Amino acid sequence: MPQAVEDAVNAGIDRFSFDDRDNVKRSQKELRIPEDLAKEILDTVARKAFIQFISRSRSQRDRLEAAKELKRMVFFSNIVVAPLLEDTQVGVGC
Secondary structure: OHHHHHHHHHHHHHHOOHHHHHHHHHHHHHOOOOHHHHHHHHHHHHHHHHHHHHHHHHHOOOHHHHHHHHHHHHHHHHHHHHHHHHHHOOOOOO
C-alpha cells in the first residue's frame, strides 16, 4: 500500500484519477491493512508532499508566487489527499 499511496500522491493534481484511488483501495484490501495503519501511511506520505509545497513556497522571492504555491497545496489537499483519506475509512461511501 505505501507504494500505491506514493504513486497516487506523486501523480499530483493534474494526473490524479479514480484509477489511483482504486489502486490504493485495492492494495489496502489485498494486504488487509487496518484503517488506522492506512491513515498513518497516508499521513506520512502526505506530510512529505506538504513539506515540499512549503519549501517551494519559502524559496520564492516574490510573495505572490509564494502564495500561489500555498494555494496549490490547498488544491492538492482537497483533490488528492482528502479523497484518499475518505477511501481509507471503513464504512464511508458504502
